[in-house]
Amino acid sequence: MTDETMLEEDGHSGGVVKKFLYVNRRAPYGSIYALESLEVVLIGAAFEQDVSLLFLDDGVFQLKKGQDTAMTDMKNFSPTYRALEMYDVEKLYADRESIEQRGLTEDDLIVPVEVLSRDEIKDLMAQQDVVLSF
Amino acid sequence: MTMLHIVNKSPFEKTALDSCLRYAQQDSAVLLIEDGVYAALRGTSLSEKMRRALETVKVYALEPDLKTRGMDQSRLLDGVELVDYGGFVDLTVAHDIVQSWL
Numbered sequence: 001m002t003d004e005t006m007l008e009e010d011g012h013s014g015g016v017v018k019k020f021l022y023v024n025r026r027a028p029y030g031s032i033y034a035l036e037s038l039e040v041v042l043i044g045a046a047f048e049q050d051v052s053l054l055f056l057d058d059g060v061f062q063l064k065k066g067q068d069t070a071m072t073d074m075k076n077f078s079p080t081y082r083a084l085e086m087y088d089v090e091k092l093y094a095d096r097e098s099i100e101q102r103g104l105t106e107d108d109l110i111v112p113v114e115v116l117s118r119d120e121i122k123d124l125m126a127q128q129d130v131v132l133s134f
Numbered sequence: 135m136t137m138l139h140i141v142n143k144s145p146f147e148k149t150a151l152d153s154c155l156r157y158a159q160q161d162s163a164v165l166l167i168e169d170g171v172y173a174a175l176r177g178t179s180l181s182e183k184m185r186r187a188l189e190t191v192k193v194y195a196l197e198p199d200l201k202t203r204g205m206d207q208s209r210l211l212d213g214v215e216l217v218d219y220g221g222f223v224d225l226t227v228a229h230d231i232v233q234s235w236l
Binding site: 026027028029030057058061064065066067068069070071072074076078101102103108 | 142143144146147168169172175176177178179181197198199201202203204205206209218
């Protein structure tokens with residue numbers, strides 16, 4: 001296949017573009033999952049893949065505003081969520097029930113996300129080529 | 135013998151807090167650390183259970199872990215007391231037995 005036909009088929013010069021959904025279900029800091037997920041998301045973005053992030057269950061705590069790690073001397077990686085836009089990662093979703101069950105509101109979140117119902121999340125997952133869970 | 139119970143797991147993900155509260159004697163102390171601090175939040179699906187627990191046990195939350203997670207006293211249930219690392223040490227000294235619910 002020539003570069004020209006790939007360009008026509010994929011809309012990108014680098015090759016196949018797949019839809020990747022990263023499902024984040026863990027609270028930050030208590031385990032390494034949240035931080036590792038961000039690393040992998042940025043790798044996906046660097047390869048110009050079609051990346052979406054979903055925050056579910058305790059994963060919604062990752063987006064809590066005002067994280068201050070001075071007293072625990074841990075790495076505060078929450079500013080990275082605001083930087084995702086610069087890497088063309090713009091599709092951020094969160095589960096409405098997870099937010100409400102944890103006493104949070106959309107105002108508590110460090111970045112704007114699209115808040116989805118359970119049914120909408122079923123559809124979102126079904127639309128993906130690859131789902132990675134953290 | 136007085137007992138200090140320490141819970142470090144999210145109550146939304148694990149059953150450690152549930153088990154702890156089930157076996158905690160009246161007037162014992164529960165210290166919430168790491169992801170355990172989420173149990174101290176008001177307005178959650180667990181707040182009612184915690185409110186009942188607060189009637190029989192003393193609940194402490196480790197402030198550095200709370201701040202790390204973007205929370206402060208204003209988000210907590212009434213009756214939860216914040217402690218710093220020094221307060222953590224004082225609690226372990228003040229109780230005869232320490233049980234960590236891993």
